[in-house]
Amino acid sequence: MNALRVRELGRVPYGEASDLQRALHRETGDDYLLLLEHPHVYTLGTRADPRHVLVRPHTVGADLVHADRGGDVTYHGPGQLVGYPIIDLNPDRRDVHRYVRDLEDVLIRVAADYGIEAGRVPGLTGVWVGDRKLAAIGVRIARWVTSHGFALNVTTDLDYFNLIVPCGVADRGVTSLAALLGRDVDGAEVETRVVRHFGDVFS
Numbered sequence: 701m702n703a704l705r706v707r708e709l710g711r712v713p714y715g716e717a718s719d720l721q722r723a724l725h726r727e728t729g730d731d732y733l734l735l736l737e738h739p740h741v742y743t744l745g746t747r748a749d750p751r752h753v754l755v756r757p758h759t760v761g762a763d764l765v766h767a768d769r770g771g772d773v774t775y776h777g778p779g780q781l782v783g784y785p786i787i788d789l790n791p792d793r794r795d796v797h798r799y800v801r802d803l804e805d806v807l808i809r810v811a812a813d814y815g816i817e818a819g820r821v822p823g824l825t826g827v828w829v830g831d832r833k834l835a836a837i838g839v840r841i842a843r844w845v846t847s848h849g850f851a852l853n854v855t856t857d858l859d860y861f862n863l864i865v866p867c868g869v870a871d872r873g874v875t876s877l878a879a880l881l882g883r884d885v886d887g888a889e890v891e892t893r894v895v896r897h898f899g900d901v902f903s
Contacts, residue, residue, distance in 0.1 A: 704733060706733045711738070713738065714741045721786060725786055733784070736784075737778055740757075740860065741757075742763070743767040743775075744772075749865075754865070762775075762860070769839060769848035770838055771837075772867050774851065774864070774867055780851050780853050781851070800837055807827045816880055821872075855878040
């Protein structure tokens, strides 16, 4: 893995973050981990069913955008830590399934730091606590360079997920670190833990 540059960007509109990802994707050299949150937005992946958006987004103050990642519909918003790794998987990590599992592993380790036993559900992506999703994953890989990534619910307003069929999975719920712990969670602390575990997993 090349040198990893971590950029903590704060709150960034979805379109601006997409433009930055595309610009970095065209570069050669260093790898990046972009950490940020978005204003309220629903995003449709390349395999999304528009019927999984159950409300007109503007009526709840959210945007609706099409994303060039895999997966169905998801929600991004304040209190959710979004990570966009722009990393070159050449030459020895050219395995899409391994990459997704590695992202899940990072987030499982973060949850464990808070005493939460998170894991995987066979046949589904993301990180789960029981039947509730704690973190969603949707990636794009072109020329074995990654973009898009993960969304970890920290103090997210989970009501926004009730207005969609999250990731096209109708029979499971969504949760957050704050909901599981019954208290507020410091977002900067979560970012620090994500960076540390990302470095460990991808070193």
